[in-house]
Structure formats: C-alpha cells, structure tokens
Amino acid sequence: MTIRIAVIGCGQWGQNHVRTLKEIGALAALSDGNPERAAALSERFDVPARSTDDILADETIQGLVLALPPRLHGPTARRAFQAGKDVLIEKPIGLDLSDAEETARVAKVEGRLLMVGHVLRFHPVFEALDTLVRGGAIGELRHILSTRLGLGRFLGMDAVWDLAPHDLSLVLHMAGGAPECVETLRRTVLSDETDAADIALRFANGLTGEIHVSRVSPYRDRRFSVIGTEGMLTFDDLAPEGQKLALYRHKVWRDGAHFAFQGADADYQQTEPGLPLDRELRHFIDCIATRAEPRTGAAEAVETVRILNLASPRAPAA
Known part of the structure; x- marks a missing residue:
C-alpha cells in the first residue's frame, strides 16, 4: 500500500x-x-x-x-x-x-x-547514545544534562516553549517516565518574555536532569549529556562529523572520608549516517x-x- x-x-x-x-x-x-x-x-x-x-x-x-x-x-x-x-x-x-x-x-x-x-529522537547520534546507555556503557544512569543556547527566534513564544520541547523529549525518553518534581528559574533579558531558563527535573527512581535554554546567548551550544556510575556520554550536535558522540570513562569513587576522581580523554563513537x-x-x-x-x-x-x-x-x- x-x-x-x-x-x-x-x-x-x-x-x-x-x-x-x-x-x-x-x-x-x-x-x-x-x-x-x-x-x-x-x-x-x-x-x-x-x-x-x-x-x-x-x-x-x-x-x-x-x-x-x-x-x-x-x-x-x-x-x-x-x-x-x-x-x-x-x-x-x-x-x-x-x-x-x-x-x-x-x-x-x-x-x-x-x-x-x-x-531529535530520530537523530542517529542520539539513537547510538541511547543504545550505549541501555547496554550499560556508563553503568547506572544518574543524571542528564541538556543545553540549547543561541541567539534569535523572538516569535511571540518564550524560550521555554520554543526551545525546551526538544530537550524534554530526550530527557523523558532516557528517564523512562514522568518527573515527580519540576523547578524552573526563568529570566527576561532583552525581550518581554522569558529569554533564558533553567529547568530542574527529579524522577521517582532518583534520576535527576537539568535543561538550560537561552535565545540571548552570544554563542551556540547544542549538547546532551548523560552521567552514569561508570562514565559519561555527550551528544554534541554542533561538533564535526565523527566527533558528535563522545564517551568519557571518567571515574568518581569514595576514598575514605572523601571522594576522588580520574578523568579520561574523549573516546569518539561511530554512528550511522542519516537525516533526523x-x-x-x-x-x-x-x-x-x-x-x-x-x-x-x-x-x-x-x-x-x-x-x-x-x-x-x-x-x-x-
């Protein structure tokens, strides 16, 4: 048919x-x-x-x-x-x-x-990130960070409504459910509406998330990161091909009464081609x-x- x-x-x-x-x-x-x-x-x-x-x-x-x-x-x-x-x-x-x-x-x-x-749910880089997380590449998922910054699009709709839906969709999918708490800090900067906002999310299983959006940023930033107990992954939509998905095998552990950490260089992951x-x-x-x-x-x-x-x-x- x-x-x-x-x-x-x-x-x-x-x-x-x-x-x-x-x-x-x-x-x-x-x-x-x-x-x-x-x-x-x-x-x-x-x-x-x-x-x-x-x-x-x-x-x-x-x-x-x-x-x-x-x-x-x-x-x-x-x-x-x-x-x-x-x-x-x-x-x-x-x-x-x-x-x-x-x-x-x-x-x-x-x-x-x-x-x-x-x-963005159909972006091959996000799909690769999702597969890696489900496969245990970064251990237990603990936190999600999404950033969408740039200049422009003053269309009678504030930055939360215009920009945040992209990020909310990714966060909700990774979390696998609805948040039990939503907190927002909104700022009017150059227009009559919200130009920048920070949205904090908390889910029943202890997972947390934060979304940062702005239409009055002097630079562009389109990154989505997931933080787990055994590493971190970042989808950078503005990075060159071949460097859009990075795995960081950072480690954080308890060392007596304190915490210690060990950083690692980016391990760029291969992804499929395709237009979202x-x-x-x-x-x-x-x-x-x-x-x-x-x-x-x-x-x-x-x-x-x-x-x-x-x-x-x-x-x-x-």
Whole structure:
C-alpha cells in the first residue's frame, strides 16, 4: 500500500516536511493559510495546494503532518482523527494540558495514530547514545544534562516553549517516565518574555536532569549529556562529523572520608549516517502501514505540554 501524506502549515519547518516527503515519494498535497506561499510550493514540488477541508475529505490521504501555530494543532488534529487520518503534530501539540489531553483522547477513541514531531529522537547520534546507555556503557544512569543556547527566534513564544520541547523529549525518553518534581528559574533579558531558563527535573527512581535554554546567548551550544556510575556520554550536535558522540570513562569513587576522581580523554563513537527528519517521517509512514505505536506518541506529547506549563505557566499567544 502506498501511503499518501499531506502537510498542513507550510512555514519554515513545514516546508522541510514538504521537501522531505516529496523526496520520500509520499507527498500527496499541501495546505497553507498564505495562498501565495501555497501556490509557490505547489509549483516547486509539483503537488496540489488544497484547502484543509478538501484534504480531510480525501479518503486516499492516510496521514497528515501539522506544522501550524500551536493554538491550532489540537482543533485541527481532532478534526483529522474524526476524518480517519493519522497525524504527526509538530511540537508542542497544544498550549495547555486540557487541550493536549483532549487531542490524545480523540485519537484513542477514533483509533488513529498521534505522533509528535520530536525530531531529535530520530537523530542517529542520539539513537547510538541511547543504545550505549541501555547496554550499560556508563553503568547506572544518574543524571542528564541538556543545553540549547543561541541567539534569535523572538516569535511571540518564550524560550521555554520554543526551545525546551526538544530537550524534554530526550530527557523523558532516557528517564523512562514522568518527573515527580519540576523547578524552573526563568529570566527576561532583552525581550518581554522569558529569554533564558533553567529547568530542574527529579524522577521517582532518583534520576535527576537539568535543561538550560537561552535565545540571548552570544554563542551556540547544542549538547546532551548523560552521567552514569561508570562514565559519561555527550551528544554534541554542533561538533564535526565523527566527533558528535563522545564517551568519557571518567571515574568518581569514595576514598575514605572523601571522594576522588580520574578523568579520561574523549573516546569518539561511530554512528550511522542519516537525516533526523527523513528518519522521523519514514517512521511515521511505517507506523501508518503497520499500525504500530509511534516512538514519540500521545503519552509523551501530553507529558511534554504538562511540563511546559509547569516550567512556564503563562502559555504563549502564538
């Protein structure tokens, strides 16, 4: 069976979905609130630009990608589920917990797939890190540290809502569950919203995590680290190829009444090639074909919105 997917919302990230689905051979249609943009993309990718209503009524389209303003994700997704479509929703799936829970509920009632677009979960370097941790390469996992710093993206959505979902998805997956405590320190620096934030997480099994995000940093930093009893791993998304995943066999031990440590040089790990968005969309297509539950499914989508509301209670207007 050929899976046909339409993209609704063709802004900056939506266009990436359009291009990638076209390359995969699964793009059936696109829709955007800007008629000129829709027409230009329609011509560029040789695919029809249609209204959302037309796409929902087309029984030959099995799946949708929604890359809309977050306030529109829930209502549009629920209509899609009721029309018999499976849906990949870009993060976040909603702006408040009740809306996110309702979207997940309707998907379940209608028997449709809900996948959230946490693209870094499909990065081959993160997948390699995950495999190493599960295989005991760093002993018992104790702490997770995620940093996402840079300059820009003042889009009416504060730094927590714009940047932290990426990191929350990775942390929640590594932790294997929801945190029992969320603490946040937010700072307004150059805009009228939160420009930088530190989010501390504590899980029932004693695992802890910290996420640092900023859109007013003079330098870029995109690192995800896991700390265990026998070593540490770092995924550095900005590092050169071949150096994106480093294993540090650092050791810390009790020496009488004190603690001692021994550092080690980075041991760079080999990883598979592949583009995260391509891998994410192929996973979505495979889930539609096999009816398997997406790796980034409804439970994770709802939990991410719950934590975002705790971390930044004033939901964005976008």
